[in-house]
Amino acid sequence: MLHEWRNVVANPCRGLRERGPLGVSLAVFACVAVIGLHEFQQTAAGAGVVRVLSEVRADQPLWLTLLRTPVSLFVPAVDLPAWGGLPRLFLAFALAELLFGRVRTLAVAYAVTLAGTLGARVMIALGPGRLGVPAEAAHTVDTGASAAIVGLFAYTAVAVRSPLLFLAAVVPTMTGSIAEPNLAGREHVIAVAVAMVLGAVSRGARCQWPLPVSKATDREVTQDGKAVRNRETAHDREVTHDGEAGHDRGTGQGDSRRRRPAGHGCDGRDPQR
Structure with a gap:
């Protein structure tokens, strides 16, 4: 319990006190980007621009998906409220940024989002069944930071060995995804699995190779x-x-x-x- 408190609360607070607001600059940027793109998407001209820059579907060429995925990460899903997910978005990015830095946080967020997007293509190719989804799901617009949020929480929990963080931030999302096995829910499962593997690799590398002076x-x-x-x-x-x-x-x-x-x-x- 004390170990988790030190890794999840004390160390990030110390880093925030030492670095100031710049310590969570990526988290602030993510929230501002989500709000700005959401408001811009509500306009007539902005809807077309956001669609061209960030709309990701499984029926489009792979190169176009790879090109649009970084922007799609900060575009809220159409059927979900943009303001409701901001606290989780800020907390996930801020915690990871204070513990691992901006570059690794952004790399993990992009990796788990891309893994979910590519996993959707595989599930659509498998077709309806236990592991696949219907072919109609290929036309579903796949945007939003939900996979990145749950992936960052899972990565942080595994990397710093915090079962309580995993239980509080990852298990509820996983439970909902399993209870409602749609395309987005299965992407969340893939994102969590990839994040846990990355977190275990990061922890093993840190234990094997001590930090240089x-x-x-x-x-x-x-x-x-x-x-x-x-x-x-x-x-x-x-x-x-x-x-x-x-x-x-x-x-x-x-x-x-x-x-x-x-x-x-x-x-x-x-x-x-």
């Missing part, structure tokens, strides 16, 4: 080592100088004693005279 730490260690060596060198120089000075003083005295003639005092006079 930061460059700042390396510089500090190097500077400390140089400082120690410099101090030792200075000390050696002082000892050498002291030894040379003592030797010079001893040598000078010996030379002065050797230069005095035998039987003469310090003033050079003969004491017998």
Whole structure:
């Protein structure tokens, strides 16, 4: 329990306190993009533009699906309210961004969304049955961030080993998808499965390969080592100088004693005279 609290709450809050609003910039961008595209879609001109840029269907060429998938991730589904899913969208992206960074968060969100979209093509090709869906589903518009949201929650829960997060954020969506086995529900199941695999791979790689020491730490260690060596060198120089000075003083005295003639005092006079 304490481990989950530290990984899911304490560490993200510490990262937000250190990085400030920039720590959740991707989450803010995702919410603004969803709101902006939703409002733009309500206009007469915007509906056509959004459709050309983001409409994804299984009956269109694969290259066009790959081209439109990044934009379709931020376009809300037509049959779902855009404002109702914003809290989950922000929380999923913000939590992943604070824990793993923007690049990995965006990569995981795109990967699970694309996996669900490509999985829909496979299920349509299989046809009606236990694993397939009817061919009419190929004309269904497949947009929205729901697969990315549940996928990010699943990835985070597996990567930081948080069963409570998985139970609270992933299980309800999975339950609804299994209870109503439509195309969107099955895409969610595929997205969660892919996210769990990615999270397990990420956790295994982090355990196998320890994080390298930061460059700042390396510089500090190097500077400390140089400082120690410099101090030792200075000390050696002082000892050498002291030894040379003592030797010079001893040598000078010996030379002065050797230069005095035998039987003469310090003033050079003969004491017998």
